[in-house]
Amino acid sequence: MRVLAAPHHGGPEQLQWLDLPDPPLEPGQVRIDVAAIGLNFAELVQLSGDFQIRAPQPLGPGFELAGTVAEVASDVTELATGWRVMALVGWGAYTDRLVVDAAHVLPVPDATDDLTTAAFPVAYATAHLSLLRRGGLREGETVVVTGATGNVGTAALQVARAAGARVVAVDRSGTLPPTAADHVLRPPGLPGALWGVTGGRGADLALDLVGGALTTELLDGLAWEGRLVTTGFASGTIPEVSLLDVLVRNVGIIGEDVAGYATRDIATAAGALRQCLRWYEQGLLEPRRPARIPVTDIASALASIADGTARHKLAVDLRDAGHH
Numbered sequence: 581m582r583v584l585a586a587p588h589h590g591g592p593e594q595l596q597w598l599d600l601p602d603p604p605l606e607p608g609q610v611r612i613d614v615a616a617i618g619l620n621f622a623e624l625v626q627l628s629g630d631f632q633i634r635a636p637q638p639l640g641p642g643f644e645l646a647g648t649v650a651e652v653a654s655d656v657t658e659l660a661t662g663w664r665v666m667a668l669v670g671w672g673a674y675t676d677r678l679v680v681d682a683a684h685v686l687p688v689p690d691a692t693d694d695l696t697t698a699a700f701p702v703a704y705a706t707a708h709l710s711l712l713r714r715g716g717l718r719e720g721e722t723v724v725v726t727g728a729t730g731n732v733g734t735a736a737l738q739v740a741r742a743a744g745a746r747v748v749a750v751d752r753s754g755t756l757p758p759t760a761a762d763h764v765l766r767p768p769g770l771p772g773a774l775w776g777v778t779g780g781r782g783a784d785l786a787l788d789l790v791g792g793a794l795t796t797e798l799l800d801g802l803a804w805e806g807r808l809v810t811t812g813f814a815s816g817t818i819p820e821v822s823l824l825d826v827l828v829r830n831v832g833i834i835g836e837d838v839a840g841y842a843t844r845d846i847a848t849a850a851g852a853l854r855q856c857l858r859w860y861e862q863g864l865l866e867p868r869r870p871a872r873i874p875v876t877d878i879a880s881a882l883a884s885i886a887d888g889t890a891r892h893k894l895a896v897d898l899r900d901a902g903h904h
Contacts, residue, residue, distance in 0.1 A: 582598065583597070583675045584674035584878065589628055589639065590628070592627060593879050594627075602677060602679070607653050608655060610652045611651040611679050612645070612665060614673075615694040615898055616895050618644040618645065618673075618698040618699040618702060619894040620702055623882065627639065632839070633671075633839050635670070636671070642674040644667065645666070645673045646665070646667075646694045647665060647694075649661050649662060659682055665686060666685070666701050667680060667701070668684055668701035668702070686850060686857065688857065689860065696868075696869045698870075698895045699895045704852075705841065707739040707856075710736065710809045711743065713848065714834045715787065716807065719743065720746070721746065722778050722803075723740045723746070725747070725787045726750040726787070726789050728750055729753055730814065733749075738859075738864070738865045740787075750767060750770065750790075752766065767794060770798070775801060783803060784802075784806055788811070790815045791814065792815035792819055795808070799826075799829065804830055805830055805832075807832045808833050868893060873895065875898060
């Protein structure tokens, strides 16, 4: 097997392909021939050494991939050789062959291509876990999503609609089509706009993917007993919130970390992804096809994510690299 790994913490430029022996298949595991890998900002944090979950050395980053099952342990009954699959892992997705517990792996519909499949797990698991498990979203509630044009934001709008919620998107760029949500708002005057579109009630749930000053705006626009789920800081600024504001407004602030589920509670994450795949087959979700990145451009692609010049979700195509 070949693994893209870093000898020490730092930036993506130090990544190098290592030829390693294929590990033996233990009970409960499957071996996957990897076709495509999704790229995420969190992998840069993994490489930097600042990520909240430590990866083993050599440092092999990566959370999501698509491929084909090459081998299954004798006690694995839910997957079979030759099946097309996706996997959500805590590290090590940057490889051409992965051995992993079967709990991390889900079969995918034939209609999905490898690149779209590889970009599905992180975005849709994050959206589903944030909204439904952590946020407790109920049918008929109003949810507001910041960062709505990003990969996770787009997934969240779709998941919230599939769950029967009334959906408000916050779009700083002005590029989101009106059909993407029940209401599309710009950040200026956000609290007042939220109160306006909810008849003076406020939003029941806010999914905050941006952080910074928008977090305070979201809290100002929450309903009585509303909840705010934080799952990222695309603005680059981690907000500071007064607990007095939380108390007097009777609201809740909740965290969600998909990497934590990938390493500590994969069954819950897999359940969320299964629901999303069912919704996809029912036509309720429309995952965006990511931009294709050749294997030779992984480091520069990660650098573009780091400096904010990547305008789309990126996925690496391993099929053209002669890795298998």
